[in-house]
């Protein structure tokens with residue numbers, strides 16, 4: 001299912017023109033390109049989150065090391 005980019009009415013997949021307002025619908029190539037773009041953005045976000053998790057873990061490890069050193073002293 002797709003929705004008209006102009007009036008928002010529901011359209012069958014692969015429709016070239018909206019049957020309500022006649023607006024041209026994005027073709028499948030454009031939709032595929034947008035999906036790829038969304039996929040790339042999601043991937044970048046995941047990478048960013050993974051980096052943040054790692055940084056957090058590193059900080060925690062550093063904190064633990066400090067604690068151990070303090071205990072050793």
Ligand SMILES: [Zn+2]
Nearest residue numbers: 004007018021
């Ligand atoms: Zn429409």
